[in-house]
Amino acid sequence: xxxxxxxxxxxxxxxxxxxxxxxxxxxxxxxxxxxxxxxxxxxxxxxxxxxxxxxxxxxxxxxxxxxxxxxxxxxxxxxxxxxxxxxxxxxxxxxxxxxxxxxxxxxxxxxxxxxxxxxxxxxxxxxxxxxxxxxxxxxxxxxxxxxxxxxxxxxxxxxxxxxxxxxxxxxxxxxxxxxxxxxxxxxxxxxxxxxxxxxxxxxxxxxxxxxxxxxxxxxxxxxxxxxxxxxxxxxxxxxxxxxxxxxxxxxxxxxxxxxxxxxxxx
Amino acid sequence: xxxxxxxxxxxxxxxxxxxxxxxxxxxxxxxxxxxxxxxxxxxxxxxxxxxxxxxxxxxxxxxxxxxxxxxxxxxxxxxxxxxxxxxxxxxxxxxxxxxxxxxxxxxxxxxxxxxxxxxxxxxxxxxxxxxxxxxxxxxxxxxxxxxxxxxxxxxxxxxxxxxxxxxxxxxxxxxxxxxxxxxxxxxxxxxxxxxxxxxxxxxxxxxxxxxxxxxxxxxxxxxxxxxxxxxxxxxxxxxxxxxxxxxxxxxxxxxxxxxxxxxxxxxxxxxxxxxxxxxxxxxxxxxxxxxxxxxxxxxxxxxxxxxxxxxxxxxxxxxxxxxxxxxxxxxxxxxxxxxxxxxxxxxxxxxxxxxxxxxxxxxxxxxxxxxxxxxxxxxxxxxxxxxxxxxxxxxxxxxxxxxxxxxxxxxxxxxxxxxxxxxxxxxxxxxxxxxxxxxxxxxxxxxxxxxxxxxxxxxxxxxxxxxxxxxxxxx
Numbered sequence: 070x071x072x073x074x075x076x077x078x079x080x081x082x083x084x085x086x087x088x089x090x091x092x093x094x095x096x097x098x099x100x101x102x103x104x105x106x107x108x109x110x111x112x113x114x115x116x117x118x119x120x121x122x123x124x125x126x127x128x129x130x131x132x133x134x135x136x137x138x139x140x141x142x143x144x145x146x147x148x149x150x151x152x153x154x155x156x157x158x159x160x161x162x163x164x165x166x167x168x169x170x171x172x173x174x175x176x177x178x179x180x181x182x183x184x185x186x187x188x189x190x191x192x193x194x195x196x197x198x199x200x201x202x203x204x205x206x207x208x209x210x211x212x213x214x215x216x217x218x219x220x221x222x223x224x225x226x227x228x229x230x231x232x233x234x235x236x237x238x239x240x241x242x243x244x245x246x247x248x249x250x251x252x253x254x255x256x257x258x259x260x261x262x263x264x265x266x267x268x269x270x271x272x273x274x275x276x277x278x279x280x281x282x283x284x285x286x287x288x289x290x291x292x293x294x295x296x297x298x299x300x301x302x303x304x305x306x307x308x309x310x311x312x313x314x315x316x317x318x319x320x321x322x323x324x325x326x327x328x329x330x331x332x333x334x335x
Numbered sequence: 336x337x338x339x340x341x342x343x344x345x346x347x348x349x350x351x352x353x354x355x356x357x358x359x360x361x362x363x364x365x366x367x368x369x370x371x372x373x374x375x376x377x378x379x380x381x382x383x384x385x386x387x388x389x390x391x392x393x394x395x396x397x398x399x400x401x402x403x404x405x406x407x408x409x410x411x412x413x414x415x416x417x418x419x420x421x422x423x424x425x426x427x428x429x430x431x432x433x434x435x436x437x438x439x440x441x442x443x444x445x446x447x448x449x450x451x452x453x454x455x456x457x458x459x460x461x462x463x464x465x466x467x468x469x470x471x472x473x474x475x476x477x478x479x480x481x482x483x484x485x486x487x488x489x490x491x492x493x494x495x496x497x498x499x500x501x502x503x504x505x506x507x508x509x510x511x512x513x514x515x516x517x518x519x520x521x522x523x524x525x526x527x528x529x530x531x532x533x534x535x536x537x538x539x540x541x542x543x544x545x546x547x548x549x550x551x552x553x554x555x556x557x558x559x560x561x562x563x564x565x566x567x568x569x570x571x572x573x574x575x576x577x578x579x580x581x582x583x584x585x586x587x588x589x590x591x592x593x594x595x596x597x598x599x600x601x602x603x604x605x606x607x608x609x610x611x612x613x614x615x616x617x618x619x620x621x622x623x624x625x626x627x628x629x630x631x632x633x634x635x636x637x638x639x640x641x642x643x644x645x646x647x648x649x650x651x652x653x654x655x656x657x658x659x660x661x662x663x664x665x666x667x668x669x670x671x672x673x674x675x676x677x678x679x680x681x682x683x684x685x686x687x688x689x690x691x692x693x694x695x696x697x698x699x700x701x702x703x704x705x706x707x708x709x710x711x712x713x714x715x716x717x718x719x720x721x722x723x724x725x726x727x728x729x730x731x732x733x734x735x736x737x738x739x740x741x742x743x744x745x746x747x748x749x750x751x752x753x754x755x756x757x758x759x760x761x762x763x764x765x766x767x768x769x770x771x772x773x774x775x776x777x778x779x780x781x782x783x784x785x786x787x788x789x790x791x792x793x794x795x796x797x798x799x800x801x802x803x804x805x806x807x808x809x810x
Contacts (some may be wrong), residue, residue: 202730222668224469269423270442271443273413277448281445281451283436
């Protein structure tokens with residue numbers, strides 16, 4: 070698939086994520102956005118880590134929204150002293166966390182399935198400013214490396230000191246911040262080396278380049294963009310019409326099925 | 336003349352003294368010139384300045400004149416410059432700009448706006464030129480260190496460069512890989528390429544180079560042709576005074592078989608297969624360690640040395656208390672704001688009673704006590720490695736694990752560090768992976784030879800040398 074198509078699909082996923090509010094629909098979007106990443110292949114250990122991080126995000130958001138939800142109406146599920154867990158807060162928290170996960174998964178799917186140099190070519194073809202295009206593709210290129218380095222730094226510290234949890238929260242936080250120092254220093258050195266390497270290979274952001282494998286939009290690309298783009302446009306239109314109805318700006322009786330669909334599914 | 340440098344100087348921002356001053360050198364078509372000297376003498380700075388990179392990317396002050404193929408390279412457009420000059424820095428992994436081998440090799444040709452069909456036709460030749468036997472669609476991140484080194488060399492030559500500047504191209508290569516790359520460079524030079532390379536490994540490079548330039552303290556000390564695949568007498572004397580490892584000076588004396596103490600670690604059977612791989616990176620290996628042992632892991636790139644180290648340090652398996660590792664890149668274990676804090680971190684955090692004493696003795700052992708107030712990341716690579724090792728040593732490890740301790744260090748620095756570790760680790764064990772056979776023979780009490788994930792031989796350095804000599808005699 071052409072990288073420009075992937076960028077288009079990423080944009081559609083973002084719009085869909087903003088249009089949806091139902092946890093079920095956002096869950097389905099989350100699964101759809103995760104599928105390309107799973108298809109690209111990730112190791113069991115990273116899958117476990119990803120699931121643990123996703124569970125932590127969902128749990129944390131649901132709990133905080135469940136406790137601090139202030140909108141009316143709301144139904145208390147459980148009370149303990151001054152703390153009350155609100156049903157609507159839990160639902161809202163679930164939707165928010167699934168939206169965050171869906172958009173993160175869409176971005177990660179794009180990152181793992183698109184080579185950085187192809188992304189750079191696509192961004193340049195879409196007339197994104199050269200500096201921004203280069204920064205984006207370089208960040209993507211070194212994302213896995215930085216992830217690995219964070220693990221190496223944490224292990225190197227663990228070899229020399231006590232377990233992180235055996236200290237006060239403040240000391241823990243300061244330690245975590247200090248552990249970023251080698252990663253940032255290494256990233257800085259790497260950025261300088263990469264910049265020199267690009268220069269030494271004759272890269273000029275403002276100049277035209279030939280391409281060994283030119284970007285090419287095929288029938289599948291256009292079909293995917295047309296189908297998913299149309300579906301996203303329909304979702305956005307339905308959401309906007311419903312917002313206009315709820316805001317008492319426009320109400321058309323003939324759109325009752327649309328309003329009902331938005332309430333039930335979006 | 337392909338490259339002429341007149342009175343070149345470079346001063347880093349905020350520095351009192353220039354890192355390079357008054358450098359003059361010429362490079363003709365068909366010759367390989369070796370630029371060597373002690374760590375921190377300005378070799379890499381001179382090379383970057385010669386490539387024009389110090390001027391374009393550095394914030395420092397550049398002086399002097401550079402002529403590339405008779406012209407000022409600063410006046411050349413990038414697309415033209417890349418057809419004249421190729422540059423390969425240290426750290427080959429950081430120089431990868433594309434995701435596949437084919438795209439990496441094609442990048443400079445695309446910059447030079449060459450025809451896509453011509454680019455496609457040239458790629459197999461480029462792979463052959465640098466002796467890289469991989470598919471064009473192979474992911475660049477899946478290559479070994481040695482393969483990556485060859486790839487970036489090929490990428491630098493891709494657009495038809497007439498001058499090639501290389502900064503420590505052999506740093507990550509095993510002896511055979513280093514010899515293969517040097518042979519390829521010699522063949523390319525014989526076809527007209529001009530090569531200027533910075534390298535510490537004199538034994539691997541001298542048989543293939545035409546001239547040697549010795550640098551010291553930012554200045555060119557001497558320059559002269561090689562003599563019978565070695566340094567000429569005057570340069571040999573100077574190199575020895577600089578603490579460089581001069582080939583043929585003294586055959587490495589195998590370390591005497593030391594009596595080993597009590598067992599300090601029994602990691603059980605070590606074995607590992609990476610995710611998605613079809614075979615084990617390390618076949619089942621027993622690796623008990625005893626007090627006073629210094630174990631060297633030798634073997635070609637991809638033999639399983641790093642996997643074995645990863646299993647020992649807990650990177651690829653369970654954590655092993657008392658094992659402290661220093662990764663190949665020392666930057667990744669320096670997270671304090673001063674050298675003193677860095678070395679003190681382990682004992683202070685573990686709240687051991689003699690923390691200050693341990694810190695002081697580790698700093699003195701690795702000669703970093705005079706750097707105590709400096710920021711670790713502002714030091715040279717060799718100094719950063721010594722700080723990282725001192726920080727590991729201050730934790731009084733049962734087993735200290737070092738991955739390629741010679742990388743970026745000159746002979747004297749490596750010798751000093753190994754001697755210090757020999758003294759400091761009397762009650763513990765040292766395990767180090769290296770491509771430097773001499774280092775292993777001089778300092779190890781046990782050597783493991785690995786190949787394709789298996790330990791094919793092990794024993795004391797003396798025993799191994801005898802076995803190798805016997806095999807040679809048998810043939």
